[in-house]
Amino acid sequence: MEMTVNKEYVLKTVKEILDFNSPSGFCFEIMERIGEFAKEFGYEFETTRKGCGIITVPGKSSERVVGLSAHVDTLGAMVRSITSGGTLKFTLVGSPTVPTLDGAYCTIRTRQGVLYSGTFLSTSPAAHVYEDSRTKPRDPQNMEIRIDESVSSKSEVEALGICAGDFIFIDPKTRITESGFVKSRFIDDKGSVACLISLLEHMSRNRIVPEYTTKVFISTYEEVGHGSAYIPADITEMLAVDMGCIGEDLSCTEYDVSICAKDSGGPYDYNMVSRLVELAKGNQLKYVVDIYPMYGSDVGAALSAGNDIRGALIGPGVHASHGMERTHYEALENTIRLIYLYLTEPGGN
Template sequence: MDIRINKEFVLNTAKQLLEFNSPSGFCFEIMELIQSWTKSLGYQFETTNKGCGVITIPGKSNDQVVGLSAHVDTLGAMVRSVTAKGTLKFTVIGGPIVPTLDGEYCQIRTRDGKIYSGTFLSTSPSIHVFEDSKTKKRDPENMEVRIDECVKNKEDVINLGIGPGDFIFFDPKTTITESGFIKSRFIDDKASVACLLGLLELFKRENIVPTYTTKLFISTYEEVGHGSSYIPSDITELISVDMGCIGDDLSCTEYDVSICAKDSGGPYDYNMTTDLVNLAKQNDLNYAVDIYPMYGSDTVAALRGGQDIRGALIGPGVHASHGMERTHYQAMENTMKLLYLYVTK
């Protein structure tokens, strides 16, 4: 099997995506970037009313339309209120592991586009002052954002233009090691978006035409549950490309493509899942088949939105999801190879 994936392109794309702020509800800027990349490769790009992207790869046949979905939106936070002492209370977007935010740097973006830096902290942030500094629960009620400006009260903060509803971006701390590990927040699911764009680059470079017309769907509200509740009506089957889980009784690792047989939405399409397993097995890919009971995907959102489709879920294995995540390039490569094999079979 000679599938010549451009590793440098994939990793560079992943790094740019990971370092670009795009929490759910604030994806219009990153979609403009993805649109420019897509058009430079010569493919059609459309935007839905709620800001999702659709990239069309013409196939040898239009008898079916295969959808591959990945979400570019991430976890994040918003300003909930300004305190009397000039700090920010926050509300989370999606489900980050909130204790991992303690001590993390962030940016606050105002409605008029100003950016201020800050830090997530416990409300008992100093061991020399607070007896409960080690034991206080790290949750939004007991945490706040300290702003890096000369503010002494609520009025000072309001005068900066900061107020409820402003987005707070987490510092992703993206690092790619020489040994091939990608360490960052939001590998879920920007690694998968990079996989789809890597597949697009491969098809362009090698003049590859998929068996059936294929549409890449880049969703923008997956972390809050309705990312692919709408998909183009001509899609007949949808593979969500999203992170594989690691831990407990699961067999997936950071080097594998995960094939999920069932998650919180129930079993995925049996025949599609079987095809994916057989393709991985026959082509000696590193893969794992697992059950993810505390998980939901864009395919589930599409099915719950009433779409008449078959659905499946695969993706690179990711450690420490919704915290400080990590995967390896091998997992991304195995994912891209399995997608390639599926759409050209």
């Protein structure tokens, strides 16, 4: 059965998911929503001890179990210390492109759940005052967070309940344009999560059963390297859905589904990659095959942890990764279509 992708649902879902604050280590709220999606679709949902989610979709056969993965965790920061002047020093969660944080709005969450707004700034923020305001490095050593409260000392900040270890949520600044562009921080990998949710909604509504039992693994620590170190033992092959790289020496655009042949961890399974290429080519999808020079995925984490699986990686092309990212609806649609074909077309290796 040919798939008709619901553009309105896809874009509504990606906007909803991007609106959640979910840096690695703080994915509780967004995982509750993922569980609600699964319940709405009529699929079994469970969580692992460290908070990853597993959605099980029964297949025509349980001869093998196909794993799909995407991660809801994002880049972020935490309070490192409070300065004598009442600003915050921060430590990074994951690896955001730090210069893009200069001027970014953020929210500090205390352990008691109180939220305060703030702004990432250089320690030489004013051009009229500091000679090095334009040249000072934008890195955690030379940046701080200005809190939007009447504070000018460490003790006054502590009185707000803010302390070291509190999470700092970076404003994603999400916009969806009339021309179909999605621009936001953290499209890596919430764009892919929206692809999987949209696919599950379509399969549930149309009562489509995949060829093999499928387990959708939503990880919560991918940005720090161990998102899918554990996966269900019955998964035999795993397709990670994560952002496709765009840049020098790569073919991918913001309109393509990217099929990765190799990343920093080495080559992906040759037969899985070949089948994905055949499906994309045979169904006239906009796709490319690329090598990702500085990249790791949930499949890489699963393999490094010793899981005996085959693995591959695809995803929508995303520009300016770990900064102010952008993709296009066409990339999301091509990604959804390729996953659908992979699950429902007879064959495989």
